[in-house]
Amino acid sequence: MSVTTGATVRSEENLKVTRSRRNVAWTGLGALVVVVVLALFPYIVYSGTTAIMVQGLIVLTLASMWNLLAGYAGLVSVGQQAFFGLGAYFVLIPAMHGLSPFLALPIATVGAGVAAFPLWWLVSRLRLGYFAIATWVLAEAVALFIEQIQSIGGGTGMPLPGFAGMDPTLLAAYTYWAALVVAVLAIAAVYFLLRSRLGLVLTAIRDDETAARTSGVRVGLARLLVFVVAAAGCGAAGGVLAIDQLQVVPGTSGGVFSVQWTAIMAFATIIGGLGTIEGPILGTAVYMILEQTLQSYNAWYLIILGLVAIGIALFARRGLWGLVDDRFNIRLFPVGYYLWSPGERRGRQGRQGRQAKGAAGVAS
Amino acid sequence: MGWVNAIIQGILTGGLYALFACGLSLMFGVMKLVNLAHGDLAVVAAYIGIGVIAVIHIPFLWSVPIVVAIMAALGYVLQRSLFQSAINRGELTTLIVTFGLSIVIENGLLQFFTANSRGIGTGSSLISSSFSIGGLQIAWLDVVIFALAVVVLLSLQYFLSSSKYGRLIRAVADDREAAQLAGADYRHVFGIAAALAFCTVALAGIAYGMTTVVSPTTGTDTILLFAFAAVVIGGLGSLWGTLVGGIVLGVAQQIGAQINISYELLAGYIVFLAVLVIRPQGLTTRRSQS
Secondary structure: OOOOOOOOOOHHHOOEEEOOOOOOHHHHHHHHHHHHHHHOHHHHOOHHHHHHHHHHHHHHHHHHHHHHHHHHHOOOOOOOHHHHHHHHHHHHHHHHOOOOHHHHHHHHHHHHHHHHHHHHHHHOOOOHHHHHHHHHHHHHHHHHHHHHOHHHOOOOOEEOOOOOOOOHHHHHHHHHHHHHHHHHHHHHHHHHHHHOHHHHHHHHHHHOHHHHHHOOOOHHHHHHHHHHHHHHHHHHHHHHHHHHHOEEOOOOOOOOOOHHHHHHHHHHHHHHOOOOOHHHHHHHHHHHHHHHHOHHHOOHHHHHHHHHHHHHHHHOOOHHHHHHHHHHOOOOOOOOOEEEOOOOOOOOOOOHHHHHHOOOOOOO | OHHHHHHHHHHHHHHHHHHHHHHHHHHHHHHOOOOOOHHHHHHHHHHHHHHHHHHHOOOHHHHHHHHHHHHHHHHHHHHHHHHHHHHHOOHHHHHHHHHHHHHHHHHHHHHHHOOOOEOOOOOOOOOOOEEEEOOEEEEHHHHHHHHHHHHHHHHHHHHHHHOHHHHHHHHHHHOHHHHHHOOOOHHHHHHHHHHHHHHHHHHHHHHHHHHOOEOOOHHHHHHHHHHHHHHHHHOOOOHHHHHHHHHHHHHHHHHHHHHOHHHHHHHHHHHHHHHHHHOOOOOOOOOOOO
């Protein structure tokens, strides 16, 4: 993995550019082992545990998508619940026509992604704060529109057909695997998108949008692509929720269109670390611990989650993963580049290369 | 007759929406702060109003200045602490912090005051009484709130354009560094502007609590989104545009409700989206302000 260095670098310095400071072969292997172990969970643990993990995997998918939006493309969307809810309905509707809900998950993914195009057209001109509230209004409008359609349950929702007579243990295991596949694909999609040209383009936009535009970067197209991918991911997560709950309940408070879904994905991302792929994973773990410990105290977990997110946004901007990275200088998913200073070798501690981290880290 | 009634009702409701919007507009104009907790703070004001009346048994009218004063103090303190630190760290952080605050307030109210809806009891016959013109029933309360919105917008306009402190606020909004070099402490000026915005937030919350009922979720699904829709329809950065935007939104909702009661909110948002597409600079501003 070598990259041609620019003409400004003197050749005798012999600079080397790699994806990471350390050898990452073992992290790839480690990720594979983790996924295999997680896939075996339905055979090892009780179905109560996998049921909780399904929730965690849904949140992980959502947080990874929100991280791609806000952490890498600077699009703070407060309307992702629109795509989450649409995903749930895109599983419900084919299921009502006899298709297995599991086979409807790809439909939910593509459907939510396609729905993102017209919605993007409406909000693409807005930036930051106005973009945030406009996406919120859009989500509200989408929810109101869906609630008008009586044949899919109107304002009260509908049970999800298609599982009559299925063994509950088997259904729980299938649901868990579906959630796992969606979450792994979501993280993999973010990882490979950021390692592609798009990652470079997003870094350029983040550092200096005007300079990126004058260099020929198609800023609008890059943002559209991120918005569509994030919508598709949230749609897939919504589809998993429909299968997990065996029903689709609309409504902006408590239902699939509730802004609390966006709150959860945003808080998990911010707590874990905005702008790193590891952040949402760590943040989801924190979210699940809080949610499980405080679940008997109603809304308290969201209050505490919100307060922690505010504190982290103000005082530890790179989140918990930022703290880990500062201390151990590791990156499980290298998406930027590391610039080796002359004579530096693997394994030696050095901070010289930190500027070249590329897409990692939040804009400063 | 139903249509005329709907339009008049819509215009009067538009005053309330303009009242929702002017605090949001003011804080964006001066501090470039998009406060996602705007609606929830208005609901907090309504709950404070309900609490003040219930605890110290004073007449409704006396509770208004108390609530406004409490909210103004809260605005100053929040601006000097939380909002200012967020602004110093960039726009992304202000969004995260105000969104976090919104969720914390909403769930906090839910936790302590349950999801039940509450109204502000005025103890007078004002709320229920109405008068009729040409066969139309018009509630006095709606007229009073519309007049209040106009008075608030007029005084804000006068304060910002003609008073000495208003000029200082505009100077800081235009160029923070230059105003500071000229001796203005921008953080204090921001605090005063926030206090002012929170006064209007308090009035909006009380007015809403009087016309109907508030619940912990009212802040986001009604006040914030309607305020934002009014600001966008009317055009960013124009106080009178906000009133026009509020009226357009109110009329659209009432006409939608006239067609089918369940189209009320949807009709308002469709007009909002249409303006976003056809005239993103708003109905009253001439040039795009992007």
